[in-house]
Amino acid sequence: MDIKEVNEKFRHSEPEEILEWAIKIFPYQAAMTSSFQASGIVLIHMIKRITFDFPIFFIDTGFHFPETLEFKNRITKEWNLNVHTIIPMMSKRKLEQKHGRFLYEKDPDFCCLVNKVTPLRNLKKEIGVRNWISAIRKDQAETRKNFMPLMRDNERNLRIHPLVNWTGQKVWAYIREHNLPCNPLYDQGYTSIGCFPSCCTSKNEHENGERAGRWSGRSKLECGLHTDLTAEKTKEAL
Template sequence: MTFQELETKIKEYKADGKKLFTTSSFQTHSLVMLHMLSRIDNSIPVYFINTGYLFPDTIAFKDQVAKEFGIKVLDVKSSMPRNMQVGNDGKLLFTSDPDYCCYINKTQPTDALLQEHDIWINGVRADQSAVRAAMKVEQPAPHNTFRFHPMLDWNAKMIFQYIREHNLPRHPMDAKGYMSIGCEPCTRKMDPEMQEREARWFGMKKTECGLHTDLISK
């Protein structure tokens, strides 16, 4: 979807009285959509899902980007304290049940956002994983809402060409070999033979946190 097509769609949603929001992990590749949205309507709230396990570099980069782009960024987090996020063995859930950890810290807080909005503008790309390749530009989501995926037909080459053209900042961990950056315990540097999402939850046969599997209405 081009900038002009995205602008037209945003205007259509707003003309219909739809309440919009977006989420962002504030990785380098996620900045293209944020930059375009900031040029179209910087009043659209950007929610930052703060799991409590993120790299300090990500927190600092989020603040930098919010200031540079002039966007409204709001933190959202789980209502469950970390000291309660343990399994029967007493270990933190990211070590014993990463799916449930993601559910508590990412899926539940985002589900609550869907209850308050109509359209979730989401930056997934089809080239990132098989799950995302099966998505459509517009898809029903829980609570009678819709997911809108304007970046679905973009690929990594297009993303980084836009970043160069507009001189967008880069996440400081890019230079250290990190390409897909999530929570600190579940993120590692990429090996040359890896696909982008395989550096997350390495060795766990897991490439999605639940936001793009649980929060889609079938």
């Protein structure tokens, strides 16, 4: 497949067009990762209208807000979704014994590596699926502004981003139009929802960019799941 050509074709495409293409071209060879945020819910709703039983993987870092877990469980049941939960290899007790308490404060990059990035990387190898759909968008952060509909990661997996051309406004308009449920934390002032420690996720009352409440006051901008997808590396990988 010529990724450049496909990206050119999807340069201004709507999410459904990219999704339909991916589901058709990779039957039973694609999956989605989601933390059940607003963009994820939109994407899951779109997938549900195209196919059923599509595999969705949720990384349970052990630090999610109870509201997130409750929402994920509720929507899984109500929408009859095929959701699989991934957990870190190392238990929280072992992690604490080895690295002390509050690793997310002391070394958030390492905490994300152990609790998010490595479990997903291991799963990908284990199940052998090479095509991964996620709900990331260019307008979410400076770090994502060059993202394309299709990219490759360091392990040569294909990353598919159907919502890449959409804005946050479009996501919320879709949610309103289809009356979709959302994580209740959005009503409390969160605009991007990750793990509960306040150093990882805080309210973003100034609407200073959707992800401004993530690792606020630190130089960290990403958990690491998408950091090997820079445009430069993608160009190299093409």
